[in-house]
Amino acid sequence: MPGAVLAAIELVRPQIESIASGIVANFFYDQAKASRGLTYKRRKAKSASDSIKVYLERLYRECSSINTLASKGEPRPIDEIYVPITLAECNGTAKVKLDNRFRFNTIGHRIIVVDHAGMGKSTASKWVSKLIIQQGKKIPVFLEMRKYAGDEPLSDHIRSELGISADFDDSFLKGLPFFIILDGLDEVEIEASEAVFEQIKEFSHKFEKCYIMATSRPQARLGKLLDFKHWEIKPLRxxxxxxxxxxxxxxxxxxxxxxxxxxxxxxxxxxxxxxxxxxxxxxxxxxxxxxxxxxxKRHLFYNQVFEALFDTHDSSKQSGWVHEKHCGLDIDDFSTVLRRYAFTTYANGGKPEFSRQELITDLKLAGKKCPGIQFDPSRFVQDLIDTVPLFINDGCQIRWAHKSLHEYFAAMFIRMDARNSAAKILKRLTRSSNPWSHRNLIQMYAEIDYPIFRTAVLRDVLDACVKFAGDITGLPTNRQISTADLVSRKQTTFKRELRIYFRSIDERLQVPEGLEEIYESLRASNSRSEMRIFPMRHGNNEVFVLTFRDFDLEILRIASEREGSLFVGGTHDVEKPLKRLCKSRLNVQKRWIDANDFTNSANRNSNVFKAVNQLMEAILDHIPSFDSAGKILREIAYCESDDLEELIEQI
Known part of the structure; x- marks a missing residue:
């Protein structure tokens, strides 16, 4: 263990002692009821406080250092690496900086930090756990969600982590100031995700006083946690x-x-x-x-990092000396095997961690698909951990140093080893029941081989967009609603379900009434969609906008990095349309308004119709432009009418 980490543990020991011997011991002393007398109560209270003390010391030690690709498999003290990130409330104006002055009551009891690959979610989780211990007022419980299958109540899983005896019931989770950190909800195995989210939901309802902070990449299933506020990490300055x-x-x-x-x-x-x-x-x-x-480009970053790790030399040896690879393969053959392994395991569910024997078995199977390459899988594993440290040995389990490395090598397999099937693979990924889990790989592939992405994936979305634009079924017949407003609403509702709810603030509940029922009904027909709630206030009114955003809009967003203006520009002026809506009679109807249904009463009034459009344009990202979609669709058709055969004939 690095000396800096040991010194840090000594500095924080008084806070750990205060939590364990003060807050925890006193609580458990009161809980150990009097049937066996004072000695029994003291012994049980000491046992519980000692268990939590041991847990906090271990947690502080584990959270005081991190592995980075730059450190080549050697942990570095987190305080040497961490640069405080800023959290911003999704769809709100609140911002907080995760530095030493951070106070947890500023972000609420239930939050999910939702952001894409590499934004620092796990590093922030570790740093938060460490900070809570240093402050000495709450008890952090750090759970890596890839290790939880939802096959037991979350409270039992927490009890096991803490080492609390089954002699005590779950009341300790209600009476003690716990701060539960659920890191990596997106790393839960697919077959376990339904059970895991149900357990989190049940725990959240049962233990209302516990602070809960979860982290995840965007995924449709996050909508099940309706009482959690969503925060995102602000891009680095x-x-x-x-x-x-x-x-x-x-x-x-x-x-x-x-x-x-x-x-x-x-x-x-x-x-x-x-x-x-x-x-x-x-x-x-x-x-x-x-x-x-x-x-x-992104994939070139990964490629150069792989080359750097493979070719790295030992500075303690003679100049240019490179670590000999245990498996004896050169960089090309090593990469070929790793690509095959990455795609095979990704296609089989992308298990986040595995035993050494599981890794050896999977590498042996991958090697059989790589003709002409001979190697010892056990030595290959040794290289992955030591000489080419793309993997981390985490106790009894092994995992990729970063999830995105798995996605990079899987994407490169599609490009280099399965290009004839690339279009089919991309279609399967984007049309799967949970395409958000494949977002990073899809984006990476789009950068590696954009022409295939364009014809295999983007064209279908653009075609659907143009057809939707021309469908006039169900449009309101009110002549006072302009053509421009009709087009605006059509663009806003392409691949997106929108519901609006109004109520007075004095009727305020934690979540709007009927939200869970609406969520479940929409989720059944929008399983590929990301759900978000936009809470807003004006005067004595609260307005909630519920959106289900289909993954096809994410495909358009990925394409916009190459294509340019695929989306209409929003005004981001929320106040004016919000004021207009709250002055209408909608604010007293205490019901959800379906913005997709042009025939309902709320969509017949031209002023309300326009105000809803303006509000949507202000709060929503990635509203497609029908004109741009049609233009790019024509460009794709032109590119496919290739004159290559004619040119070949002229040679």
Whole structure:
């Protein structure tokens, strides 16, 4: 264990002692009822407080260091690496910085930090756990959700983590100030996800006083946790990205030159990567390996990091000495096997962690599909952990150093080893029941091989968009509603379900009445959709907008990185349309308004119709432009009318 971590544990020991011997011991002393006398009560209380003390010391130790790709498998103290991130309430204005001054009552009792790959969710979870112990007022419980299958109540799982005896009932979770951290809801195995979310929902309702903070990539199932507020991680500022680069480089020599080149960049596409902590780390690793150039695309970051790890030399040996690979393979054959393994395991559900024997067995199967490549799977595993540290040995289990590495090698398999089937694979991924779980791989593939993505995936979405634009079924007959407003509403409701609810603030409940029923009914027909709730206030009124956003809109968003203007520009002026809606009679109807149903009474009034449009344009992202969709669809058709055969004949 690094000396810095040991020193940190000694500094925080008084806080741990205060929690265990004070708050915890007193509670359990009162709980150990008097049937066996004072001695029994003291013994049971001490047993419980000792268990929590041991847990907190272990948790603090585990959360005080992290593995990064830049550290080549060697843990670094988290305080050396961590740059405070900023959380922003989704669909709101609240912002909080996760630094040493952070106070947990500023974000609410139930939150989910929802963001994409590499934004620092797990690092933030560890840092929060460590900070809670340092503050000495709450008891953090850090749960890696990939290790929980939902086959037991979440309260029992927490009890097991803490080492609390079954002699005590669940009342300790109601009486003690717990802060439960559920890290990586997106890493729950697919077959267990329904049970896991039900257990979280039940726990949340039963133990209302517990603070709960969850992290996840976007996924449709998050909508089940209706009483959780959604927060997202703000993109890094330039100064924060530079601090991460400096923190990764103990010598400061590489970071100094990289920062100099980054500041001189004029390419906005590269600057965009500086907003994501993972890509900043990958950029540093790639530059450390090849200081002459900064990669231009995401997949090139991963490729250079792989090359850097494979070719890394030991500075304690003679110049240029490279670690011999235990398996004896060169970089091309090593990559071929790893790509096959990555795609095979991804297609089989992408198990987040596995035993050494499971990894050996899967590599042996992958090797059989790689003709002409001979290797010992057990030695290959040794390379993955030691000499090419793409994997982490986490006690009895092994896992990828970062989930996105798995997705990168799987995407490269599709591109390099299965290109004839690439279109079919992409269609299966995007049309699956849970396409959000494949989002990062799909986005990565779109960058690697955009023409295939364009014809196999994007064209179908654009075609549906153009057909939807031309469908006039159910449009309101009120002539006072302009054609422009009708087009606006059609664009807003393409692949998106919208419901609006009004009520007075003095009737305020935690969630709007009827929300759970509406959620369940919409989820049945929108299983591919991401659900969000937009709460707003004006005067004495509250307005809730419930949206189900289909994954096809995410396909358009991915395409917009190449195609440019696929979406209409919003005004982001919420106040004016909100004021207009609240002055209408809708605010006293205490019911959900279906914005997709043009025939209901709320959509017959031209002023209300326009105000709803304006509100949607202000709060929603990625509203497609029908004109842009048609234009790109025509471009795809033109590109497919290839004259290559004619050119070949002329040779």
């Amino acid at each position: 330039k100064s924060e990205a530079e601090r991460i680069i400096e923190n990764l480089d103990r010598s400061r020599s590489t970071s100094k030159e990289l920062i100099k080149q980054v500041r001189a960049l004029k390419d906005n596409s590269i600057r965009a990567y500086l907003k994501n902590p993972l890509y900043v780390t990958l950029m540093y690793c790639a530059f450390r390996h090849k200081p002459s150039a900064i990669p231009q």
